[in-house]
Amino acid sequence: MSPAPPRPPLVAVVGATGTGKSQLAVALAQRYNGEILNGDALQMYDGLPITTNKLPLEEMKGIPHHLLGCVKLGEEPWTVKQFLKRATSIIEEIRSRGRLPIVVGGTHYYTQSLLFRDALVEEGESDDLTADAQREAWKLPDANAEEMLKQLQKVDPEMAMRWHPSDQRKIRRSLEIWLKTGKKASELYKQQRIQSKDPESDGWNRSARPNGSEDSARAHLRYDSLIFWIHAPSDVLNLRLEERVDSMVSHGLLEEVASMQSFLQDQEQQGDSIDQSRGIWVAIGFKEFLPYILDGSHREELRQKGIERTKIATRQYAKRQVRWIRLRLQRAVHAANLAHNMFLLDATDFSLWSDGVDAKAQDITAAFISGFALPKPDSLSDTAMKLLASPEEEAKSATYCEACDKTLMFHSQWINHLKSKGHRASKRPKIDWKTLYPKNNGY
Template sequence: MTRLRLVVIVGTTGVGKSQLAVALAEKYNGEVINGDTLQIYDGLPIATNKLPIAERKSIPHHLLGCIRLEEETWAVGKYVRSATAVIEDVIARGKLPIVVGGTHYYTQSLLFEDSLIQNGPTEGLTAEAQEKRWPILGASPKEMLERLRLVDPEIAARWHPNDMRKIRHSLEVYFTSGKKPSDVYREQQRARSKYLPGHDIVSENTGRGIKDAGQSASPLRFNPLILWIHADLDKLSSRLDERVDQMVDAGLIDEVQSMFGHLQAQKRSGKSVDQSRGVWTAIGFKELLPYVSACAGAEITVRKLEESKKQAIELTKTSTRQYAKRQQRWIRGKLLRALQENDALENLMILDGTELSQRLQNVQEIAGDAVHAFLKGDPLPKSTLLPTLIKDILVPKAKGHIKARYCDMCKITMMTQQEWDAHLRSKKHRKASRIPVDWQALYPRADHEDNLPNHDDR
């Protein structure tokens, strides 16, 4: 059966994905499906960068702000089922579904049938039910990691000690499947290997049309056109900093204060809120929370408040830049690899969104041409990036073997051999590893009185 067609827009934060989705939906009778894990929840519209209603131009947006704060957070499996149902409904009504969002783990799980462990771990159980059944899931990351080391030291060595989501997920896999997570992931890799076509990842994929869905058996759920708005991270950084300043001007701090008030109300009523999940993990909220909490305190000077505010805003900017790096790493290291393994790089169109203020209209025009060709089954237009840059993007960078290493002297964890080697050469480590000199032992001071000059003996 011919797979359903849809358009997927990916890229880092701040490159204009939402605006492009609306422009394409206007032109091609489309509807937008949210693919951002935080925008699913109600609350924090500024922090989560929900597109304002006025800018949606009456285009229907699905799975956006649909989960209330008091409701259970969604697992990725629930998102995939919900998004799939929406896509099928949009197509049944003769419209074009356009998936857009920055949570590429969700997007990739939606596109590929084997991205998730079947039925998902702990599917259908609330967080309270999970922790009641397996109390360790409510423990600290350190305690969970110690338990994971006992059941699967191989997978435990791959996770950073502070990466609570991955550590907990691995334990969920173990509890629900009865298998080591490392064995489960190997089974998934073996299942995917049957789709490997030996396709050259640097072939000239940017000028060819979408392969007919029936030509190969692949785990793709749909026949997608993937539009990647690529941006140079060094040039994007200043734009992201400016956007954080704009968010503050738009009322980000008031938004965080409102959510802080909700937390306080829940606490007074005896209800606990898991701030490690859902909208509470949004960049901007957790960074500004200490400042907002300090504002509620009685004993703090205006000067200290201003310093706290400045630090919180700078931390928000840093976290935003780091998030953009993680997003681009996911696209290059996981999404592109999955497309390669399924001989589906022809479904990818790369757009240059580095200078967004100058290229927004150009990006929308070229993306529109790509969608037009995609719907007609014609060859896609060529990418707006230079061929050499495309090759550099598509060729995965060498990645060292992932294994957590902890430096006792510096109290820091490294995840790859390259990071570990670089740390050993760093000034911080060399300074920490120096043997302290006991200057008092080398140059002992005599008793004070013995050192006084005897003027009578002169």
């Protein structure tokens, strides 16, 4: 069978932190005349190579890397709009040189917004907030989940029902949408769903157009993309991440945190305030080690606590990254009819990297850029067969069980909870055995 006509390709490498994304991207760039575009938001900041886990220069193997260290420490943090503008321009430059653009990074929201024209809410936000909205937005970082949920219930009760009362990040995000756009998040998402089903729109619902549905779905792709998902199970990855944190500390992480804190103090002395809830200041390791940097006593105890907090935060971050891939990126991939171009590579055992990850990625990339048929993504491994299945997420609606003082987010969870022994026990009438069988006063 002759290959399909050549096409301008783009390769994206995604996965949790510590799975070897950068290593694979460099190998592909060496083999296929590529240049690498950074898709990690924190690695876009100048300096701080340890805190942001930048790839050492010697491991770049001479491959050009773009959008690394391009934002100064004191600059306003980038938005996704800024990233998209710079990234799309750089991709065109790479292609003009006849080279292969390879996007790699752990900020999967950035990568997804680059791959798909999916009208994310953030792209429609106004940068011009009213004074009242600005004041309210600044309060959010200090508000707890309960306070924010009460506010969200007032302005967007439909959206409030979707989030668990302790899911502070998602509750805050819904409030931010209201404050920044003046529109309810529930309404914006509803509009997007309607547009995706509109036969006249450039939508994602392939069933809406029996004719030309392939073209309709692929119209949402910015590029003809090949996606590699580097995956390792959490038990293996967690051990790997803990070892990496220990290595970062031994290679100067604490010194970098101290330099960041000194920079903050200098800015404050000059009368410049920096929002520490955004940008580089949310990098894992900074706030975790601040007590050690600021407190002159109990140094070793604070150091050990900082290490443990950093390890916990890193594990949680990796979990969130995988969750984004499963519930957001994969949904976009399936909606754009791109599932046949997304491959999971099992990086459980680094000793098997050459055959299990590198060789497979090289072969698939060669077929992709030549226009030959690709293997079935679920044929690469049992893990791929399991995790690449279409991610169907239940509609969320918080339901509170007063008897058990517990909130359930999905209908199936609620049904299972009602059948559980714990719930049945809590609903069972309590028997007052003392009243039923009083002491017989010695008889």
